[in-house]
Amino acid sequence: MAGFRALARDVRNPRRHITARRTSLRKCLERFAPYGHRATWHHLCSRAGIALEDRHPEPTRLITALEELEEARALWLGYEADFAARRRREKHHGIRQPSAVDDWHLHTWGGCDILPCESPSAHPDGRLAEVLARLIRAMETGPASSCPVCAQDRLAWHDDLGRYPWEGPVCGDCGIVVPVPVLTAEALAAVRHTRSGRAAHPARPAAAPVRHHRRYATV
Ligand SMILES: [Zn+2]
Numbered sequence: 001m002a003g004f005r006a007l008a009r010d011v012r013n014p015r016r017h018i019t020a021r022r023t024s025l026r027k028c029l030e031r032f033a034p035y036g037h038r039a040t041w042h043h044l045c046s047r048a049g050i051a052l053e054d055r056h057p058e059p060t061r062l063i064t065a066l067e068e069l070e071e072a073r074a075l076w077l078g079y080e081a082d083f084a085a086r087r088r089r090e091k092h093h094g095i096r097q098p099s100a101v102d103d104w105h106l107h108t109w110g111g112c113d114i115l116p117c118e119s120p121s122a123h124p125d126g127r128l129a130e131v132l133a134r135l136i137r138a139m140e141t142g143p144a145s146s147c148p149v150c151a152q153d154r155l156a157w158h159d160d161l162g163r164y165p166w167e168g169p170v171c172g173d174c175g176i177v178v179p180v181p182v183l184t185a186e187a188l189a190a191v192r193h194t195r196s197g198r199a200a201h202p203a204r205p206a207a208a209p210v211r212h213h214r215r216y217a218t219v
Pocket of ligand 1: 148150171172176
């Protein structure tokens, strides 16, 4: 299976048919898709001015989309490398404790579904790298009571997300599933109480079947 960089080279290769280059960009999202595959594709197309189903996009627009993805990936992989190094140091000093952060990283490692969006068309507007930078700052500064991306506190608990984390706090403003480790215990308790208040989101699609297994059964 081709890696991200090989796929990116295929996207840039002017000797390939534009439809094949577009397909390679979509395959890049199987390696790195912070909002999940569909929402990340929707985001990149929106920002680069590509119609979602256009199989013959302008090459320059395709490259624009790829560059936004690459910029975000470089930022995120740098963060993960720093995080892993810090964990190793902590473990060496015997202070490493399993935590919600570890669990969250286990499921998002490499950059897929970092900030899953419940609806493919409802995701943050900003540049992908800027959004991830805000999340990294939130991870590094510690738990807060609002969304790490848009700073709003209109969070509601959704228990039918259809994929990891299966249930969690969804931001009513920017659409992301907020990673639990960036919220304080108080904020988390408050948002859990919104379970019965989901009428605040009447446009949500029909409930997907709740799945009880996790992608990684063992660590
Ligand atoms: Zn938000």
